[in-house]
Amino acid sequence: MGSVAVDTEDEAQVSSSLENTEIERSKVGIMRALVEREDPSAKELDDLMIRRFLRARELDIEKGSSLLLKYLNWRREFVPNGSISPSEIPNDLAQNKLFMQGVDKMGRPIVTVFGGRHRPSQGSLEEFKRFMVFSLDKICSRMPPGQEKFLCIGDFEGWGYTSSDIRGYLAALSILQDFYPERLGKLFIVHVPYLFMSAWKAVYPFIDKKTKKKIIFVEDKNLTSTLLADIDESQLAETYGGKLPIVPIQDC
Template sequence: MAAENPTMTLNAKYDDYDFPTTAPEGRPGHPGHLTSEQQAQVDQLRLLLEAEGYTDRLDTLTLLRFLRARKFDVNLSKKMFVDCETWRKETKLDETVPIWDYPEKEALFKYYPQYYHKTDKDGRPVYIEQMGGIDLTAMYKITTADRMLTNLAVEYERLSDPRLPACSRKAGSLLETCCTIMDLKGVGITKVPQVYSYVKQASAMSQNYYPERLGRMYLINAPWGFSGVWGAVKGWLDPVTVEKIHILGSGYQKELLAQVPAENLPKSIGGTCECEGGCAFSNAGPWQDAQWTRPAKWEKKAGAAAATTAPKEAAAGESVPVTAAEDAPAAAPAPAAA
């Protein structure tokens, strides 16, 4: 049942959004559709976190995702948020994202393509994984498990910003989730232990540290006997997440194309798109379109930090420090509210 008098109060200190902030569907607890009690729980969670010294990621949309993930239990949401911040600090994620380089990507994609590619019919980013070629023994000669998981985390950060804000601007309403396609073609019984091991770690990261980011998931080309593996995987996931997942066999095209336009779907999985250089490497989507994209907050922050230490040539040939205010790029004008 939708909230009576749906509303959402933004916080002037933390909510500096330049994209729509109202969810397209009036589901309770989603942005723009809060009860007065849910709004109070957002404020309470923020106050508790501020009291413990947290200052980052206290914006309303982020706090709402953690609250929804814990059914608006403020104490459980606080624990989830704190655990996430602890993980971010331990992995030095905020320092890693602006400087992350993954030169082994092309070699790894021969075994395990993982990429964002255009959007579904709801305007959400489409994320694709093709798991049939996974060979962890060969892959670990190219990279490490830690680097693979770090790259996954970096891509989640880039999903949060700039991908989803760009999609929201184009759609004219807030989009917070993605459409995931996992192609299981070629995943035979001998590969199940390797796939199981990695997916378990990746699923834990997604569920624990990036809540409420899954809109729909399609598992296509599910092999015979997959139901047993799926029974184990479901045990790691929240029941709400399980409801978003569709298990499809080799005849998946009709259902998948009902959600993703053929021109947005790579030809390798039943669509018509053939990006120059390969869809897996194109990163095509609204986040590449100057009309919709803006510099990510982590880019601005990294640029401002660099500007405070960058030398600036003085008239006499001496160098002096440049302040962030002098060198930071001007903010792009915000689009009209949704």
């Protein structure tokens, strides 16, 4: 009798999951029609992209459509040529602060950001925004089939006042949340100096609740073991006890 009960419960869960999938698929179709009516260029978007914007707004079709239309308008204005060229972001690339190499155990590309190398005084806010778009486009283009998210290690070793950039952080957060929703899978924040927490407190209120759940602060003593729980040693950067050399984002 117990076995039958478990099987019935499993069947109910599968049925519920399939029903939810059908509801989501239906909502994607409705959202596509609404967005295409307002902006015909949306016809070029695949269903996965529409689904990410829908999920970012808790499956609310109206809110998801509004966010997607906002994205399409922003993309035309901010990236008129379709992509950001390295020649448009020379100062940020020269800081050698963002790397990409390997995948985690779920197949998500691994991105490593060295926040202590960021020098806002050596560039401009607009260039940093372009750098963010350049990097996120590069990350998304390197996702394996069936994968939509990436894992990020934010390393703040050496971070100080010369790296502090509240306006830049807020701009980066806005770009990630509004224009690349449902792309971040997990963010490990490591080697955190005490000074950084003042900047974190300024940014934290602007992080949406879904993103907050993906952020994990890691103590130095638990660093390697924590990362190895999500990343095989063969895919983890050498600097964190793994075997993989990391590659600057512009060379990926």
